[in-house]
Amino acid sequence: MSEAMVLEEQKGLWIEERLLRQAQLGQRLQVMVGQREIRILPAGTIPARLPYGVSVDEAQTVLREVRDEAIALYGGHPPPADQPYFGGVTWREYQALSDEERQALWDKLYAEFDVEIEATEEQDVRSDALAAG
Amino acid sequence: MSGQMRLLLDKNIVRRYFEGVSALARGLTLVEEERRAILLVHLARGKKRRLFISVEVFNLLQVHGRRVSPAETLMFLKRVEVLYPGRYFKRWARRLRETGFTREDAKVLALGTFGTDAAGAVLGAQVVVTYDRPMMMRKWALERSELQERLARMTEAMDDPFGRARLPDVLYPEEIT
Numbered sequence: 001m002s003e004a005m006v007l008e009e010q011k012g013l014w015i016e017e018r019l020l021r022q023a024q025l026g027q028r029l030q031v032m033v034g035q036r037e038i039r040i041l042p043a044g045t046i047p048a049r050l051p052y053g054v055s056v057d058e059a060q061t062v063l064r065e066v067r068d069e070a071i072a073l074y075g076g077h078p079p080p081a082d083q084p085y086f087g088g089v090t091w092r093e094y095q096a097l098s099d100e101e102r103q104a105l106w107d108k109l110y111a112e113f114d115v116e117i118e119a120t121e122e123q124d125v126r127s128d129a130l131a132a133g
Numbered sequence: 134m135s136g137q138m139r140l141l142l143d144k145n146i147v148r149r150y151f152e153g154v155s156a157l158a159r160g161l162t163l164v165e166e167e168r169r170a171i172l173l174v175h176l177a178r179g180k181k182r183r184l185f186i187s188v189e190v191f192n193l194l195q196v197h198g199r200r201v202s203p204a205e206t207l208m209f210l211k212r213v214e215v216l217y218p219g220r221y222f223k224r225w226a227r228r229l230r231e232t233g234f235t236r237e238d239a240k241v242l243a244l245g246t247f248g249t250d251a252a253g254a255v256l257g258a259q260v261v262v263t264y265d266r267p268m269m270m271r272k273w274a275l276e277r278s279e280l281q282e283r284l285a286r287m288t289e290a291m292d293d294p295f296g297r298a299r300l301p302d303v304l305y306p307e308e309i310t
Contacts, residue, residue, distance in 0.1 A: 039162060049307040051173040052180050059168065062175050063157060066208070070158040073204035078159045084201045091155065106148050110237065113192040117226045117240065125219040125249045125256055131297035132139060132245075132257035 015040075139258040140177070140309065141185045141216055141248065141301065143241050143269070146170050146262050147209070151198070154205045166264060169306040173262065174212050182309075185216035185258060187244060216248035216258060221287075221295055228283060232276055238269045245301030246284065256294045261301045262309065273303045 007013055020029075026042045050059055071078060081092040087105035094102070153167030163171070177184045186194075191210075198206035218226075218240075226243035230236060245261045263269050281300055288298050 051169055051306045051309045052176050053310055054172060054176065059172055062172055063163070063168065066154060066171055066175055067157040067160075069208060070154050070204050073207060074158060079155075079204075081159070085155070086151070086197055086201055091159075102148065102152070103145070106144060109193050109197055110144055110189060113189045113196075114237065115189075117223055117230065117236065120218050120223055120226075120240075122220050122222050123217040123249055124253050125247075125294060126253045127293050129249060129254055129256045129294040130136065131294045132255070132259045132299055132301065133297065 137181045137183045138260070139183045139185060139216075139255060140173075141187075141241065141245050141258040141261045142173075142190075142213065143261060143263040143265060144187075144190055144237070145264040146173065146306065147186060147190055147194075149264065150174055150209060151202055151205050154208060155202060158204070166306075173306040173309060174209065177212065184213040185244075185248070185250075186213050187241060188215055188217060189240075191215045214250060216244050216250065218244060219247045219249035219253070219256060221291075221298070222247040225284070225287070228287075229280070232280065234269070234272065238265070238272075242269070242273070242301070242303075246298050247295075257298060258301050260309065261303045262306055263303060264305065270303055270305075 007015070023040075025040065029040055029042065031038060031040055050056075054062075079091070081095075082090045085091040085094045086109060087094070089097075089105075094105075097105070147170075149166045149170035150173075153163050153171045156163055156167065157171070174184060194206050194210060198209075222243050225247055226239045229239035229242055234242065241261055241263075244258070246257045248257055249255055261269070277300065284298065284300060288296050290296075291298075
């Protein structure tokens with residue numbers, strides 16, 4: 001995710017060893033071929049269950065639609081990496097954060113809107129409201 | 134519409150959704166948690182599920198999301214509703230706090246039992262969806278039966294719909310069927 005490059009296809013695709021090491025993929029690789037996409041993953045990361053039990057193909061279709069929807073909303077171009085992102089950092093800087101750091105950042109944002117339980121305003125609920133069962 | 138299964142998304146699911154859509158828009162590969170969060174949100178309507186977030190998360194997105202991640206915010210907010218604290222929410226959230234849940238977790242779990250939609254037409258959600266493994270997930274599994282008894286004692290003399298209030302399940306996105 002931290003490095004992007006263009007490789008030329010010549011009866012196959014050669015990926016340098018240093019790049020594979022840099023990606024920390026391990027010794028055994030799993031190659032997933034989709035439409036306009038080939039993913040190389042560590043062998044141990046076989047796709048797990050997906051929400052609603054959808055297939056990998058269905059998931060890829062949905063993700064393509066999501067990507068198209070996002071890019072269309074951004075005017076037809078991917079948003080720039082130096083665009084401000086959550087927590088006062090740029091998207092590029094956010095990408096460099098660990099998962100723990102990202103969570104801490106969101107916890108801090110959430111705290112701005114958190115209120116004491118006693119200060120919470122309770123809404124009316126209809127007597128015929130449908131209870132979760 | 135009210136008969137559809139209701140899923141309450143915690144903050145970590147929302148974070149993963151935003152990180153995932155932002156990555157997709159830039160042509161990056163997603164990690165599994167991002168992929169599942171996106172699928173959970175974008176397939177919900179077709180699967181007859183209603184998605185909810187808390188007022189706190191909604192306000193966070195209104196203030197910060199619209200400014201720094203406008204496309205993702207628009208895409209997300211048009212697919213979710215807010216689950217508001219209903220009557221007895223505070224009482225139940227206090228009891229969850231006494232059991233040792235963080236304030237955030239106690240409020241999310243209490244919404245799952247005593248939350249309602251904008252019309253006041255529903256009570257609670259069947260499922261709280263989370264990635265919060267250590268706190269919410271494990272603790273919930275440990276405390277659930279005792280909490281079920283406490284809730285039953287609290288609601289046994291209550292009028293409808295509160296007498297039918299139930300604890301939500303707490304699940305990961307991939308466990309949603």
